[in-house]
Amino acid sequence: MARVFDGEFAITIRFGERYRFSFDSPFAWLNGRRHDGVDWAMPVSTPLLPPVPCRVTDVRRYQTGHGLHQRLESLDKQWRFLYAHLSEIRATVGREVSPDTVSALSGGARGMFGAGSSKGPHLHFEMFKRVAGGYAAVDFQQLKKAIVAFAA
Numbered sequence: 001m002a003r004v005f006d007g008e009f010a011i012t013i014r015f016g017e018r019y020r021f022s023f024d025s026p027f028a029w030l031n032g033r034r035h036d037g038v039d040w041a042m043p044v045s046t047p048l049l050p051p052v053p054c055r056v057t058d059v060r061r062y063q064t065g066h067g068l069h070q071r072l073e074s075l076d077k078q079w080r081f082l083y084a085h086l087s088e089i090r091a092t093v094g095r096e097v098s099p100d101t102v103s104a105l106s107g108g109a110r111g112m113f114g115a116g117s118s119k120g121p122h123l124h125f126e127m128f129k130r131v132a133g134g135y136a137a138v139d140f141q142q143l144k145k146a147i148v149a150f151a152a
C-alpha cells in the first residue's frame with residue numbers, strides 16, 4: 001500500500017496552492033510561490049516510509065528552507081521523493097529501502113535540529129514522476145491510486 005506514514009494527519013497546505021500562512025516559512029506569504037508538495041501537520045518523530053521500493057540518493061541539512069531533508073528514487077527510476085524538515089535520518093545515502101523501512105523521522109518544530117525554515121511540526125513532501133527529459137512534480141493526493149497500482 002502506497003503511503004508515506006502510518007495513520008492520518010491533517011493536510012495544512014496542498015500541492016499547487018499559493019503560499020499563504022505555511023509552516024514552511026514565516027516569509028512564504030511574501031513571495032507567492034506555488035507549493036510543489038504537500039504538508040501534513042504531524043508530531044515530531046513520526047516514522048516516515050517510502051511509497052515504493054527506493055534507494056536513498058541524497059541527504060542534506062540546510063540552516064533554512066528544507067532543513068534536514070532526504071531524497072529517494074524508486075528502484076525503477078520512475079519516481080523521486082523528497083522529505084523535508086526531518087529530525088532524524090534512519091537510512092543513509094545508497095541504502096535500499098522498502099515500503100516497510102522507516103527511512104527518516106519527521107520534525108519541523110521551530111528552531112529544532114533539522115527544521116530549517118519550518119515553524120511548526122510537519123512533513124513537507126514532494127514527489128516527481130519521470131517524464132521526457134526529466135522529472136515533473138506531481139500531486140501525491142491525485143496520484144495515490146496510480147501509485148497503489150504501481151506498487152502492487
Ligand SMILES: [Zn+2]
Binds near residue numbers: 035037125
Ligand atoms: Zn511544504
